[in-house]
Amino acid sequence: ETGVTQTPRHLVMGMTNKKSLKCEQHLGHNAMYWYKQSAKKPLELMFVYSLEERVENNSVPSRFSPECPNSSHLFLHLHTLQPEDSALYLCASSREAGGPSNIQYFGAGTRLSVL
Amino acid sequence: AQSVTQLGSHVSVSEGALVLLRCNYSSSVPPYLFWYVQYPNQGLQLLLKYTTGATLVKGINGFEAEFKKSETSFHLTKPSAHMSDAAEYFCAVSDTGGFKTIFGAGTRLFVKA
Numbered sequence: 704e705t706g707v708t709q710t711p712r713h714l715v716m717g718m719t720n721k722k723s724l725k726c727e728q729h730l731g732h733n734a735m736y737w738y739k740q741s742a743k744k745p746l747e748l749m750f751v752y753s754l755e756e757r758v759e760n761n762s763v764p765s766r767f768s769p770e771c772p773n774s775s776h777l778f779l780h781l782h783t784l785q786p787e788d789s790a791l792y793l794c795a796s797s798r799e800a801g802g803p804s805n806i807q808y809f810g811a812g813t814r815l816s817v818l
Numbered sequence: 819a820q821s822v823t824q825l826g827s828h829v830s831v832s833e834g835a836l837v838l839l840r841c842n843y844s845s846s847v848p849p850y851l852f853w854y855v856q857y858p859n860q861g862l863q864l865l866l867k868y869t870t871g872a873t874l875v876k877g878i879n880g881f882e883a884e885f886k887k888s889e890t891s892f893h894l895t896k897p898s899a900h901m902s903d904a905a906e907y908f909c910a911v912s913d914t915g916g917f918k919t920i921f922g923a924g925t926r927l928f929v930k931a
Binding site: 734 | 854864
């Protein structure tokens, strides 16, 4: 399998649940990203990891907790979410974080609904 | 701070007509500029990018964009629209040293038969 794979594709959860989103890249990239895509709003960068180290945390609420155990895997742990957190969550990877090599390759996303 | 403005959240063209999607950016340093496309139920994929050198950049699927520093613009064009071009298009900017790529709000392109 190649590219960036996200699981699950769809997730429905209650506000008291705990769930995790998974992202896996098979491109040998060193940087990985989480974005939130809401209707009629620009893509919001949430987190950036470079060589498994978090290099950007864009004022994201603590109910979102990222984890990058190695350069191929990225998780987003979710707990006590709010209905306004319902969105498409996109994972991306790039060869490096920043600069001209920062062509990002995106997964298809996880469509999250919080009830 | 960097920002991207895409003029028009929706653009509708007839099949065979010119496609023009507008993007203006602001950046305090020489920018890297990108256009991405998102088809339904898929993630974004790169159409083209500008880093340095030639200001007219050609991408996939017949798209091209021209970097105009004096106008701080990076508009996307295609001479003849095809039904398969219907998608959402995102302009993005990143600076030369940072980790962030800033995306515009997107423009949805509709192609009429």
